[in-house]
Amino acid sequence: MALDSNGKRVFKVVGTRPARPDGVDKVTGRALYGADVSAPGMLVGRILRSPHAHARIVSIDTSAAEAMQGVKAVITSRDFAVVEDASTRDVQVNCMADGKALYDGHAVAAVAATSAAVAKAALKAIKVIYEVLPHVTDVDAAMKAGSPVVQASRAVENVPKGFSENVTHHCEFGHGDVAAGFAKADKIVSRSFKTAATHQGYIEPHACLASMTSDGKADLWCCTQGQFNVRSLCASIMGMEASQLRVTASEIGGGFGGKTTVFIEPVALALSKKAGRPVKVVMTRDEVFKATGPTVSTSIDVKIGMTKDGRITAAEAHMRYSGGAFPCGTVDMGAMAGFAAYDLPAVRTYGWNALTNRPKEAAYRAPGAPQAIYAVESVVDELCQVLKLDPLDVRLLNAARKGTQSSYGPVFDDIGLVATLEAAKAHPHYHAPLGAGQARGLSCGFWFNFGGNTCVSLNVNTDGTVGVTEGNPDIGGSRASISLMAAEELGIPYDRIRTIIADTASLGHNDVTDGSRVTFSVGLATIKAAQDAIRKMCGRAAKIWGIDEEAVEWIDGAAVPAGPNAGKFPPMSLAEIAAVSFQTGGPIAGHHEFNADGAGVSFGVHLVDLEVDKETGATKILRYTVFQDAGKAVHPAYVEGQMQGGAVQGIGWALNEEYIYGADGRLQNAGFLDYRVPVASDLPMIDTVILEIPNPGHPYGVRGVGETPIVPPLAAISNGVSRATGVRMSELPMSPPRVLKAIMARG
Amino acid sequence: MSNIHVTTSINGDPVEFVCAPDEPLLDVLRNRLGLTGVKEGCGTGDCGACSVLVDGRLVCSCLVLGVEAEGAEISTVEGMAEAETLHPLQQAFIDHAALQCGVCTPGILVAAKALLAKNPDPTDEEVRFWLAGNLCRCTGYDKIVRAVQDAAAQMRSA
Amino acid sequence: MQYAKPKTVAEAARLLKDEAGVTRILAGGTDVLVQMKAGMVEPALVVDIKGLPGIREIVAEAGGYRIGACVAGAELGEHAGLKALWPGVVEGAELIGSTQVQGRCTQAGNLCNASPAADSVPALVAAGAVARVIGPDGVRDVAVSDVPVGPGKTSLKKGEFIASIFVPARPDRASDAYLRFIPRTEMDIAVASAAVSLELDGVGMVTAARVALGAVAPTVRLVEAAGAALVGTRLDEAALDALSAACSAACAPIDDKRGTIEFRTHIAGVLAKRAARIAYTRAGGQA
Amino acid sequence: MLLWGSLRSFADGRAEVEVEASTFKEVLDRLAEAYPGLRPQIARGVSMALDGRVYREAWFAPIKPDSEVVLMPYMQGG
CATH class of the missing domain: 3.30.365.10 (Aldehyde oxidase/xanthine dehydrogenase, molybdopterin binding domain)
Known part of the structure; x- marks a missing residue:
């Protein structure tokens, strides 16, 4: 590893600005996003949403919708599994209201039909009787005793008494003697602030295509920041085993944190299960604003x-x-x-x-x-x-x-x-x-x-190129940066590497693309996977040369004898080692999985x-x-x-x-x-x-x-x-x- | 409500389709003709992701009915490159990292192409106002403006 | 929904008259399609009038111009003669929506959508523009100011539609301007707006003035007192203050997600002042 | 080790507590034994900063005798 005069590492490719691997697909319109795929026999899924901020759902009559020609499934909260874990249950109830509509736009039922027009008509035919309840949308009002209670008994043990039941959580941080500190001040300013909720505003609305068969297997294509998390959540909400659900992340049209959870995916799966056909659900923009996840x-x-x-x-x-x-x-x-x-x-x-x-x-x-x-x-x-x-x-x-x-x-x-x-x-x-x-x-x-759970495979192809398989959707060019780090570590050109994002069946778990974790964690795992492959390639060179594996090191993309005592052999490049990999022990691959810390x-x-x-x-x-x-x-x-x-x-x-x-x-x-x-x-x-x-x-x-x-x-x-x-x-x-x-x- | 037969031209090729009378051109392009490079971000003309040219005029395809395509010439992002050769705007967007998620990119490319056809040497401000109807949430527009200007310069000297 | 694209005005009028259900005219479609998407309107018949003769043309007439109902905003901006004569009318039309919307939107559609915030309407009202209406009973001319009667409501009768809008001739030293306030620089609906049309004499004295405000009342409002405040002045500060005060006094806005009553009332006066200065300079006045 | 403020009321009001532990997992186990009131929060998730470096889940992160250990809520990003 070369160092500059300040002792800093000198990089060959990291720090350059090559074209991103998905660039041509994206400028020609070929890249496939959530709403861009179809399946034979596909149905259109649409969701009925509460027009009330807060209402008890007295009854939902779906019979007229079910009787319509072209309607293949109608679902409500009854069509989902019973979930034990409280936070997963919250995700489930957010996807489909259970007993109470908790906000304007909260999903209450969904249909799958042969066309968008039929689906729209079917939504109109669903009769929901609501008992409208008092509501609260302001945080200060919600905290006061006597405020309308959104959900009862949700507070954790550390919430002090005297607030509304709406207060669910309390925390405290810090150190030092604050009173003594203020006493030393020449000037103290106190001020109160308010900030409105905002939305990530990604341009691509949530979209997914679910296909579930009668033997309980399912495939789900969706725009998400984390296909593995989608799998975990959907499997729990549907009462499925994780292995039966394969989730593939589409190209993602922006996320910024807003696509780290699920909103429509369990609904599409439940519709597909009931209809026995693939179902595509695409949110409209107003659904995105009303029923996805804005900020606090x-x-x-x-x-x-x-x-x-x-x-x-x-x-x-x-x-x-x-x-x-x-x-x-x-x-x-x-x-x-x-x-x-x-x-x-x-x-x-x-x-x-x-x-x-x-x-x-x-x-x-x-x-x-x-x-x-x-x-x-x-x-x-x-x-x-x-x-x-x-x-x-x-x-x-x-x-x-x-x-x-x-x-x-x-x-x-x-x-x-x-x-x-x-x-x-x-x-x-x-x-x-x-x-x-x-x-x-x-x-x-x-x-x-943050770091987090990460799993990367790196495959050395016989023509001297390399495939990196990672599990984090690329929302800002991460495939390019992962390829750069693989190229740096392996000592080969950037354009010899292709990084792809695996579905949930093809790689171990990866945490969501969040917390600014991908270039750090996936990059680190890629470097380690490259080192793993390098060890194997050094081993192959050692075998070919008939010397000890420890006597081979990796410099500038090639195996070389480590020092004069190791013997005199010309360097073997990655391509040369790869070309004879079948004869020297089989395919060469590196792998690394870990829970990254130290971001x-x-x-x-x-x-x-x-x-x-x-x-x-x-x-x-x-x-x-x-x-x-x-x-x-x-x-x-x-x-x-x-x-x-x-x-x-x-x-x-x-x-x-x-x-x-x-x-x-x-x-x-x-x-x-x-x-x-x-x-x-x-x-x-x-x-x-x-x-x-x-x-x-x-x-x-x-x-x-x-x-x-x-x-x-x-x-x-x-x-x-x-x-x-x-x-x-x-x-x-x-x-x-x-x-x-x-x-x-x-x- | 019976479907209507429409004869049109898309990216220079003759195309026929049938569509419902109330079906937006956007849905026709995406769902009936497989031109999914045309993106839907809002369906109400507020984001520009579905931008196409109709008879040379930049429009949101979500605000045009499919039936209005009868006899028209339509251009989409799929028609920008000539075989293996990218349009200078497409290449400039890659070179300048002017896309991140890329979902707004097709609409912005089509809009920028329309701008440069009308005004080959725009100021930054003209680029920004022309593209004000194309929302991009990833880039902050900086690299987009630079890419358009670079492509414009290349096209002027070509 | 049925779609029809008639080739004659008579056919268009007949189609509209014969349809018992909800009908909509399709010109640029930038409002109608949005309303259909939102389920606000489910028309039984949409009549696309873009195939009617002359409907996409701007024609010189009696020193002014007749603007076909299907002329898009961008096309107005590309018409040098119209832009020179009525720059405020053109800038109002050019402020409707994005570049993409400009490729489709029309003044007539903007007028018939009858939003109090319609960008192209205040300058047309200030200009004294006249709409030519075609209906089952023939042709009639209506002042643009008389077309909208409330938010989303027009005075057009069943089967009637606008075929063109006429903006009249102007004396030499005359011009107009339109300004609106929006929170961003583009892509918003006017929170308040003002159009000012002025005629000057040889020494820069205002001889005639018409001021119209948008988004501060159920319809675009012609404020005669505001115009009167400018007549006989060279647009000095006192005149502008009187204009501003008259405008604010004429406001009867609502509080909504786009602005408060207080804000709209204040801004209307500010915009009128600024628009008056621009119109004055355009008319050859030395401010 | 340091506890974040809202945990203190479940640890006899103390900001600083001592437990015998050589790994993150041992810290959690000892804390749960000594202060049962902390168990719900531990079940919901805690992170540990060890000499300034934040570990979100790593049970076996080794703790040296002179390490500075701070317990924090489990953190998530966007």
Whole structure:
């Protein structure tokens, strides 16, 4: 392994920007996504959904629908297995209401029919009698004693008394003497914040094709971030054995966390089982908004004390999250991540989750962290303003670094926050003059990053090419980065490698593509699998040369004798060894399976210049720069892509995206027209600065990248808007009516 | 409701199909003709994933009835490459990493092609406003704008 | 659902009259197809009028232009003569939807959809445009401002449809402008909007002014007091403030997911001011 | 070892507890024996930070005598 003058590893292919293996398929329209496959005899599945936010299902009469010509199956909650595990049962009940509709759009029945028109007519023919119940959609209202109870008896043992039964979960983190810390502060700022629920907004609606036969075997094709998790969930919900269900992940048209669970897949399986034919279910866009998994909505109080020279003396936060109608632990992440960027002598965070009549939360990029860090970074910025301190200097002064006890407990190893802040400070963006009416905002961001269960096979083909078989759907170019790491380790060109994603029957379990885990964990498993194959290839060379296996090493894609004592043989390349593999012992393959740990936390800093139209409250983003510690950037173009894409999702969250509920508890904006994701003309270029602070937990220094970038934009933009308008903003999104109202209230 | 017979041209080839009178062109292309490169993101004209050209005009195929294709010339992403040779926009999207999940890509390519036919040398702002009806949730649009500009430059010098 | 594409206006009128069930005209389809998809309307008959003679043309007439009912937004933007004469009318039509929607959407469809937020309507109202309506009883001309009567409702009778919209001639020193407010830069429905049409004399004094507001009342509203506030001025600050105040006073909006009453009322005045300045400059006035 | 805040009420209010253990699994077993109130949370899932490195499930992650051990909720990403 070659090293540079700083002792850092020199890479041959890792760090280059080759074309992605799925590129041509995707630009020619050939790539197959969830809705793009069909099967002979396929039926169309459609789902009937509750029009009420909260209602007891008195009865469901499916007889008229069943009698219709072309209708082949009608199902309700009765058609699913009895599930013991509470969290799996929640997934099941979210897929099909059982006794009560818990939110507007909750599935109550489904049909499979010979055409979309017949299916639509059949849904109309299903008669559901509801007893409408009082509802609650606001997290603060839901926590109060006396609020309508969404689900009774769901609280875990640690919830303190005195709240509504909707409060299911409580957590607390931190260290140090907070009261003593506040006593040392020259200035204390306390402020309350609210953030609206947002949606991942992937462009591809959920879609699947299920085919179940009368002998109990089933195949399921679906767009998912994790086919193995789909198998586990569906097998439990259907009462099947995992081996009888093969799940194949389609190309995935965006996920961002929202495709880590199931919504329609068990329904399609149950319909297929009952109809005895393949069934395709494709969600409409309004179903996606109403009945998949948006983020938590939150209400957060933050209190921070600071000395006049900018040292934080104590920090405290109370975070109230609602993950919709089911218990949700996402507030743990917020409470742990909120103050992670700071080296604090005293810090305490408290979190609660409350049930509301909203869809069940699903993950969205760094779940729980953006909201908490938005509130914290807003208060830090306000303190900087009040104390007339440079906001970057204050963050540098208080920055977490190696050896800092994090606000959530563990002591940090090598982390890149200080380097990231220094890069921001040195960047021309931070020093560029601002025009009249313009302002600059900044924020830190953080995410834990995860490893997880991973299994990779690497097959050496006789022509010297290599196939990598992994089990994680590629949502941002991971096949390219996995191929790069295999090429690096094997010492062969990138284009000799093809990485594919296996179905659940073809490989051991792999956790979902989430937690920024794939490039780290699958990459690590690929490197280990390559090393396994290399050992075998060295063994074959040793046999051919008639020397000990230990006397052979692998250099630049070839087996070579290790040192002069091993004997004098010309190197045998991978292709040469592969060509004679049948004669030297059979096919050559490497394999690795493990539960990866040591993913390495990730920090980012975002800078934004913006201006606010003070007559309309509209915010225009003028300039945007993302600084992030990516560890080693395996495919820098896709690292930049993660940083840019995450930043823009954060910009949307900050400015316009929100779930809007009416007084009737129904979702008002279940479409891209009024759920306003950023469009191309809203944005400037998103500049990126990648810092490469190696992760000690990975041989190439790789860290997760994908989630951190959505964290800082919320506060960076809020801080910019607050500075531009002279009013401290405390609610997301900062839609024009909200900003204008704040400006006018200031006078 | 009986189906209607339609004669049209798709990507230069004569095509006949029957469809229901209320069936969107998008459904015809995807479900009856197997052109699944045309994507459905919303079905209401808000995302642009189903963009196609009808008689040279950029439209959302979800907002056109199949029967309206009678006598028309339709172009989809499947018709952009010439045999093995990718259109410069297609190649630029790969080279610039201008796609991640790729589901918006067919619509954006068709839309960008229509832009460059009308305006071979657009400003970044013109690219952004032209493509405002094509939602992309992965890239933040940065690399898309760069890829379109690169392809435009190549096409101008070709 | 039946689909018909008649070749003559008489045939179109007859088809619409003879159908007992719900009928819909298909021009650009950018509203009708969305409503069908959402199940808001299930027509028994859709009449595609794009095959009617002249329906996709813009024709010069009496110093103004007659715009066929099936001329798409993008085609309006490509018509130099119309754009020079009525730039505000064109920019209103060009703001409907995305580039893709522009390839299909029509002013007449936008008008008949009768949304209070219709982007192409305020400038047509300010322009004093006239719709030519064809029906079972023949042809009649109706002021554009009289077509919508409430959200989703028009004054058109059973069997009637709009065949064209006429925008009149203009004196030399005259122009118009249209502005709307949306939260993003594209792809939204107007939260409030304003169109201003001005005529100036040789020294830049406003001699005639018409101001129309969108999305602040059940229909697009012509605000005569707002126009009056500008007449006899050179668009000084006092005149603009009076315009803004008259506009805000004329607002009777609703609170909804797109904006509050308070916000819409305020924004209408701001937009009217800004549109007036643009129209004034376009008309040759020195601001 | 350190317990995250909401576990403390089930460990006699202590933020720091001592158990004899050489692996993550032994930590969990000893904790469940010593503080039965922690069992529901352990059943729902806990992660362990060992000298700053987070292990989500690894039973056999070895713990050295001077290791810093922090118990945290089981974490999931997007």
